[in-house]
Amino acid sequence: MEPCYLSAAAAAARIRDRTLTSEALVRSCLERIEARDPEVRAWSYVDSRHAIAQARELDKRPAEGPLHGLPFGVKDVIDTLDMPTGQNSPHYVNHRPSKDAACVAVVRESGALILGKTDTVEFAAGGRKALTRNPHKLAHTPGGSSSGSGAAVADFMVPLAFGTQTGGSHIRPASFNGIYALKPTWGAVSREGAKMLSAYCDTIGWYGRCVADLALVAQAFRLRDLAAQQPVNVRALRVAMCRTPYWHKAEPAAQQALAAAAERLERAGARIHDLELPAAFDGLNDAQRTLMLGEGGTAFLPELLAHGERLHQEFRDMVENRQAISAPMMVAAYDLAAECARSFDALFGEIDVVVAPAAPGEAPQGLHTTGEWVFNAMFTIMHVPCLAIPCIRGPQGLPVGIQLAGPRFSDARLLAIGAAVAPVIDADGR
Amino acid sequence: MEPCYLSAAAAAARIRDRTLTSEALVRSCLERIEARDPEVRAWSYVDSRHAIAQARELDKRPAEGPLHGLPFGVKDVIDTLDMPTGQNSPHYVNHRPSKDAACVAVVRESGALILGKTDTVEFAAGGRKALTRNPHKLAHTPGGSSSGSGAAVADFMVPLAFGTQTGGSHIRPASFNGIYALKPTWGAVSREGAKMLSAYCDTIGWYGRCVADLALVAQAFRLRDLAAQQPVNVRALRVAMCRTPYWHKAEPAAQQALAAAAERLERAGARIHDLELPAAFDGLNDAQRTLMLGEGGTAFLPELLAHGERLHQEFRDMVENRQAISAPMMVAAYDLAAECARSFDALFGEIDVVVAPAAPGEAPQGLHTTGEWVFNAMFTIMHVPCLAIPCIRGPQGLPVGIQLAGPRFSDARLLAIGAAVAPVIDADGR
Numbered sequence: 101m102e103p104c105y106l107s108a109a110a111a112a113a114r115i116r117d118r119t120l121t122s123e124a125l126v127r128s129c130l131e132r133i134e135a136r137d138p139e140v141r142a143w144s145y146v147d148s149r150h151a152i153a154q155a156r157e158l159d160k161r162p163a164e165g166p167l168h169g170l171p172f173g174v175k176d177v178i179d180t181l182d183m184p185t186g187q188n189s190p191h192y193v194n195h196r197p198s199k200d201a202a203c204v205a206v207v208r209e210s211g212a213l214i215l216g217k218t219d220t221v222e223f224a225a226g227g228r229k230a231l232t233r234n235p236h237k238l239a240h241t242p243g244g245s246s247s248g249s250g251a252a253v254a255d256f257m258v259p260l261a262f263g264t265q266t267g268g269s270h271i272r273p274a275s276f277n278g279i280y281a282l283k284p285t286w287g288a289v290s291r292e293g294a295k296m297l298s299a300y301c302d303t304i305g306w307y308g309r310c311v312a313d314l315a316l317v318a319q320a321f322r323l324r325d326l327a328a329q330q331p332v333n334v335r336a337l338r339v340a341m342c343r344t345p346y347w348h349k350a351e352p353a354a355q356q357a358l359a360a361a362a363e364r365l366e367r368a369g370a371r372i373h374d375l376e377l378p379a380a381f382d383g384l385n386d387a388q389r390t391l392m393l394g395e396g397g398t399a400f401l402p403e404l405l406a407h408g409e410r411l412h413q414e415f416r417d418m419v420e421n422r423q424a425i426s427a428p429m430m431v432a433a434y435d436l437a438a439e440c441a442r443s444f445d446a447l448f449g450e451i452d453v454v455v456a457p458a459a460p461g462e463a464p465q466g467l468h469t470t471g472e473w474v475f476n477a478m479f480t481i482m483h484v485p486c487l488a489i490p491c492i493r494g495p496q497g498l499p500v501g502i503q504l505a506g507p508r509f510s511d512a513r514l515l516a517i518g519a520a521v522a523p524v525i526d527a528d529g530r
Numbered sequence: 531m532e533p534c535y536l537s538a539a540a541a542a543a544r545i546r547d548r549t550l551t552s553e554a555l556v557r558s559c560l561e562r563i564e565a566r567d568p569e570v571r572a573w574s575y576v577d578s579r580h581a582i583a584q585a586r587e588l589d590k591r592p593a594e595g596p597l598h599g600l601p602f603g604v605k606d607v608i609d610t611l612d613m614p615t616g617q618n619s620p621h622y623v624n625h626r627p628s629k630d631a632a633c634v635a636v637v638r639e640s641g642a643l644i645l646g647k648t649d650t651v652e653f654a655a656g657g658r659k660a661l662t663r664n665p666h667k668l669a670h671t672p673g674g675s676s677s678g679s680g681a682a683v684a685d686f687m688v689p690l691a692f693g694t695q696t697g698g699s700h701i702r703p704a705s706f707n708g709i710y711a712l713k714p715t716w717g718a719v720s721r722e723g724a725k726m727l728s729a730y731c732d733t734i735g736w737y738g739r740c741v742a743d744l745a746l747v748a749q750a751f752r753l754r755d756l757a758a759q760q761p762v763n764v765r766a767l768r769v770a771m772c773r774t775p776y777w778h779k780a781e782p783a784a785q786q787a788l789a790a791a792a793e794r795l796e797r798a799g800a801r802i803h804d805l806e807l808p809a810a811f812d813g814l815n816d817a818q819r820t821l822m823l824g825e826g827g828t829a830f831l832p833e834l835l836a837h838g839e840r841l842h843q844e845f846r847d848m849v850e851n852r853q854a855i856s857a858p859m860m861v862a863a864y865d866l867a868a869e870c871a872r873s874f875d876a877l878f879g880e881i882d883v884v885v886a887p888a889a890p891g892e893a894p895q896g897l898h899t900t901g902e903w904v905f906n907a908m909f910t911i912m913h914v915p916c917l918a919i920p921c922i923r924g925p926q927g928l929p930v931g932i933q934l935a936g937p938r939f940s941d942a943r944l945l946a947i948g949a950a951v952a953p954v955i956d957a958d959g960r
Contacts, residue, residue, distance in 0.1 A: 198628040202726075202832045209835035287729050287860075290828050296632075296722045299729070322831060322849075324857050398720050401752060402632045405639035419752075427754050427939035430717075431875060434913075434938070438868030445861060483864075508864070509857035 103128040108170055108259035109312035115169040122155035122169030122213070129171050129215060133257045139238055141231040142252035144176045145183050146216035154213035165211030166319040172207050173252045173261030176217040177224045177245075178304070179293040180204055183214065187295055188222045188230060191407050201293025203262060203304050203321075210320035215258050218248025221470060223403075224264050225297045225396060227412035229467055234276060236498050240463040243273030244470025246307075250277040253307040260317060261307045266297045266392055268459075268476025270305040271503050274488035276463035276471065278499025280522070281307050282314040285509045286483035289321055298395040300434065301388060301480050311518040314487065318515055325512040332520040335369035339521075340451040342375040342505075345382040346474045351461030353494035354475075360492050361455055361502045361525045368524045375447070375454060381440050384478035387433035391481065393418055394425040394433075433481075441482040445507035453517050458503040462494035479503070485511045487518045490526045533558040538600055538689035539742035545599040552585035552599030552643070559601050559645060563687045569668055571661040572682035574606045575613050576646035584643040595641030596749040602637050603682045603691030606647040607654045607675075608734070609723040610634055613644065617725055618652045618660060621837050631723025633692060633734050633751075640750035645688050648678025651900060653833075654694050655727045655826060657842030659897055664706060666928050670893040673703030674900030676737075680707040683737040690747060691737045696727045696822055698889075698906025700735040701933050704918035706893035706901060708929025710952070711737050712744040715939045716913035719751055728825040730864065731818060731910050741948040744917065748945055755942040762950040765799035769951075770881040772805040772935075775812040776904045781891030783924035784905075790922050791885055791932045791955045798954045805877070805884060811870050814908035817863035821911065823848055824855040824863075863911075871912040875937040883947050888933040892924035909933070915941040917948045920956045 103111060103125040114120035130148050137143055151171065158169045179185050179197035181204075186192050204214065219230035221244045230247035234240040235255035242251040246263030250273030253261050263270040265283050274281035283305040291302055306317045319326060341362050343350070350358075366372045396418040403411050404419040417423070447454070457475040464471055479486050487504040494500045502525060506514040533541060533555040544550035560578050567573055581601065588599045609615050609627035611634075616622050634644065649660035651674045660677035664670040665685035672681040676693030680703030683691050693700040695713050704711035713735040721732055736747045749756060771792050773780070780788075796802045826848040833841050834849040847853070877884070887905040894901055909916050917934040924930045932955065936944040 196628055198626055200832075202829070205832035206835060209832065287825050288828060290726060290831065291729065292726045292829065296720060299717050299721065395717050398718060399632070399722065401720065402630075402635035402639065405636060431938050435868065435872050438865065438872075442865050442868075508861050 104132045104256045106259065107309045107313050109310060109316055111259055112168065112170055112316060116163045122158045123152060125169065126151050126155040126171050126215065129258050136255055136257060140233055140235050140251050140255055142218055142248040142255065142257060144186055144188065144217045144219045144248065147183060150182065151213060151215050158211065158213060163211065165209065166316055167207055168211030170212045170260060171215035171258050172212040173216060173218045173249050173258040174204055174214055175246050175249050175262050175264060176220050177264060177295040178204060178262055180214055180217065183217055185217065188220050188228050191403065197293070199293065202290035203294070206320055207317070218252055218261055220247060221245030222412060223295050223297065224266065224269060226414035229470065233467065234463045234498070236278065237496065240465050240498060241276065241467055241470050243276035243463060245269040246273050247470065249307055250274060250279065253309060254279045259309065260313060263305050263307060264294060265303050265305055265476065265480055266301045267388060267480060268473030271476050271486050271488045272459045272471055272473060274307060275458035275499065275501035278490045278501070279307050279309055280311060280314055281305055281488040282318065283486045284323060284511050285485045288323055288509065288511060296399045298392045300391050300395060303480065311515060311522045315515045318511060323511045324509050329512050329516040332516045334365065334520050334524060337370040337453065337517065338451045339365050339370045339372050340375035340447065340454045341372060342377065342454045342456040344456050344475055344478065345377060346385065349460050349472065349474045350457055353461040353500045354457045354459065357491040357500040357502050358455070358457055364524045364527055365521060378443060380436065381478065383436050384440055384481055385474060387436045388477035388481040390425055390429050390433040393423050394430045397421055437481045441484065441508065444482055444484060448507045454505040456503055456505060458488045458501040462496055462498035462500055479505050484508055485514050487514050489518065489522050534562045534686045536689065537739045537743050539740060539746055541689055542598065542600055542746060546593045552588045553582060555599065556581050556585040556601050556645065559688055566685055566687060570663055570665050570681050570685055572648055572678040572685065572687060574616055574618065574647045574649045574678065577613060580612065581643060581645050588641060588643060593641065595639065596746050597637055598641030600642045600690060601645035601688050602642040603646060603648045603679050603688040604634055604644055605676050605679050605692050605694060606650050607694060607725040608634060608692055610644055610647065613647055615647065618650050618658050621833065627723070629723065632720035633724070636750055637747070648682055648691060650677060651675035652842060653725050653727065654696065654699060656844035659900065663897065664893045664928070666708065667926065670895050670928060671706065671897055671900050673706035673893060675699040676703050677900065679737055680704060680709065683739060684709045689739065690743060693735050693737060694724060695733050695735055695906065695910055696731045697818060697910060698903030701906050701916050701918045702889045702901055702903060704737060705888035705929065705931035708920045708931070709737050709739055710741060710744055711735055711918040712748065713916045714753060714941050715915045718753055718939065718941060726829045728822045730821050730825060733910065741945060741952045745945045745949070748941060753941045754939050759942050759946040762946045764795065764950050764954060767800040767883065767947065768881045769795050769800045769802050770805035770877065770884045771802060772807065772884045772886040774886050774905055774908065775807060776815065779890050779902065779904045780887055783891040783930045784887045784889065787921040787930040787932050788885070788887055794954045794957055795951060808873060810866065811908065813866050814870055814911055815904060817866045818907035818911040820855055820859050820863040823853050824860045827851055867911045871914065871938060874912055874914060878937045884935040886933055886935060888918045888931040892926055892928035892930055909935050914938055915944050917944050919948065919952050
């Protein structure tokens with residue numbers, strides 16, 4: 101098997117026991133990129149020579165960090181010292197940051213090397229779409245705004261990559277591309293050096309091809325309580341199937357994915373019940389939209405002042421408050437988010453994990469859309485951790501996933517639960 | 531009068547009507563710095579030639595932005611494209627950002643020029659203290675972490691400067707230095723490009739020498755509802771005097787300041803009453819400490835990985851969680867902050883403004899301390915806007931201020947109230 105097909109966890113283990121070099125892995129990824137990226141277009145920047153040089157350096161050193169020798173893709177709204185950070189914006193062409201973003205520094209210091217930058221919706225917020233296509237079916241979107249990161253990991257061009265989520269930009273592409281994703285608890289991973297959209301909602305996450313991959317990166321970030329986790333037995337799990345207040349937006353494929361997950365978990369011995377969320381939760385997506393637009397107006401003010409009419413209309417509209425987001429709307433949105441987060445957390449006396457749709461269905465056709473954030477925004481604004489797991493194939497043969505959610509700062513426990521349920525839910529395997 | 535003594539508002543008006551040039555103002559500020567800064571040590575970086583060149587360029591152009599021609603000081607944890615950003619840290623000596631922080635870009639695009647960088651507590655978080663002294667009495671601290679910005683504005687070296695507040699780093703130095711400060715509502719000003727400590731608490735604010743100065747900068751940031759404000763009549767104001775749950779920490783000078791403010795406002799015709807906060811508010815300062823330490827651990831992980839034992843103990847302790855901040859503690863802190871913010875906002879049906887101590891007393895002697903955040907942290911964690919106003923002189927002749935606070939996103943109204951009450955509260959004038 102070509103090394104590029106290895107999961108991050110498998111590759112890390114082989115690098116550690118010296119049956120694989122980082123250089124061989126990187127070369128395999130670069131070959132895959134060369135073969136596939138002219139069609140998939142996941143990458144906005146790759147520097148092969150620099151990547152190989154880094155890999156060689158790592159191969160000389162003992163494997164100390166949890167990510168030693170692993171190549172990482174970085175969504176191009178996240179600063180990198182040694183590569184341009186273009187934001188997919190005409191205003192940032194060839195922009196060279198003077199410093200790695202905090203998350204990039206953490207994975208580098210943990211032994212990873214940055215393979216390149218992945219294409220994104222402009223500023224991860226609106227405006228220009230990525231050029232990336234869904235590797236499972238090129239006429240379809242890979243989702244967004246973490247378009248390139250999702251497609252690159254799915255298409256075996258890189259084992260790990262960063263995405264970001266303000267609405268549904270990280271979990272939805274995982275579902276569309278048939279891969280795994282962790283969106284950690286808000287506040288658990290530093291966003292310093294990543295472009296801001298919403299201070300209250302923006303979250304950095306990562307993609308992998310199995311739960312062990314996600315756990316490896318979680319270890320680098322020292323997420324809380326990782327060491328304290330015990331392996332989880334599916335038979336002891338109390339699983340709450342959550343259609344969310346937005347179930348009417350679920351296409352048959354998403355409905356089937358949730359039903360399949362429930363059936364498979366039940367067959368594996370888990371205790372399944374349906375979760376009806378309190379009525380207050382109905383307003384969460386609107387609240388997320390209010391905060392994204394309101395805080396987005398704050399975030400893009402410097403861009404508007406600098407670029408004026410040349411700035412894409414969508415960002416100008418935020419700054420000029422064309423959606424008439426008022427102070428009382430902002431305050432009500434923050435307060436609803438806090439209230440629902442509290443009552444969501446309180447559910448976890450009776451249950452162990454929530455399972456919900458990760459996207460409304462298969463990836464839509466065309467690159468003019470990145471799909472809908474309708475099943476993601478409510479979790480983002482509550483700051484709770486979400487873990488995406490592939491589940492079924494839809495009528496067009498495209499992947500459809502589900503997501504697990506847990507209370508705030510239960511990331512480690514969610515990963516342990518994910519490790520137990522993923523072989524059951526992702527029954528087709530990879 | 532030397533131009534350096536002009537308030538920002540007065541200087542802006544003169545530059546606009548061409549009775550003052552930006553160059554003359556900048557030269558006057560630079561002379562003041564030359565005369566005073568060897569003792570006060572407010573600045574970590576000043577580039578006189580660059581500042582004069584910028585001023586000359588601005589003098590050639592029509593005065594379009596609200597801050598046209600005004601020099602601005604920038605706390606040295608905030609990125610500047612044309613000056614080093616040293617964080618008062620041995621790990622950032624001569625670090626040159628590739629981009630202005632969002633707040634710097636906004637004031638530049640509004641016509642301001644950056645005069646230099648002001649000294650700060652390391653990373654605005656701990657570790658090394660600033661070298662800055664209190665310009666009113668050099669043996670005393672100017673407060674911190676926004677030490678240099680507070681002292682520079684107080685000592686007429688620059689009319690405006692940025693500070694930041696996570697606990698009490700912005701409002702407290704205003705009180706210690708006898709100047710005005712606005713800490714806007716959390717989320718109303720972008721923090722992109724400022725060093726992060728606590729994602730939930732960090733707020734960028736600014737200093738000036740009167741309320742009109744603060745309002746000028748608020749205009750540049752397009753804070754909500756500025757245009758809708760009507761002048762406020764003190765006689766119509768319902769003022770709630772708030773001793774806070776931490777009144778036992780107030781020294782006689784702070785007690786006298788609050789009493790003086792109440793007496794002066796009452797004499798001016800305002801309706802005064804005492805505000806007793808609900809018991810839940812007693813936990814706010816502890817909650818702020820929990821979030822600052824917990825999120826600080828997230829923020830400084832990359833620094834620890836990069837610098838190891840060379841990183842100051844205080845930051846290492848945060849990352850290594852020496853204070854044993856647990857997930858339930860974090861969640862309880864977020865939830866208490868949200869609950870109290872909501873009930874604080876609800877007070878404003880019956881009242882117009884809250885008046886509270888801005889600091890426990892006069893600036894303490896010595897540079898080993900920057901004073902206590904005890905009267906600030908509770909407001910920071912509630913995300914509400916605070917406006918510092920000088921009030922009395924304490925027993926050692928040092929200034930003691932008070933702060934106004936309003937509900938979230940009422941910054942514009944708070945500035946209007948401030949404009950009405952400042953001449954009453956700050957009776958000694960400047």
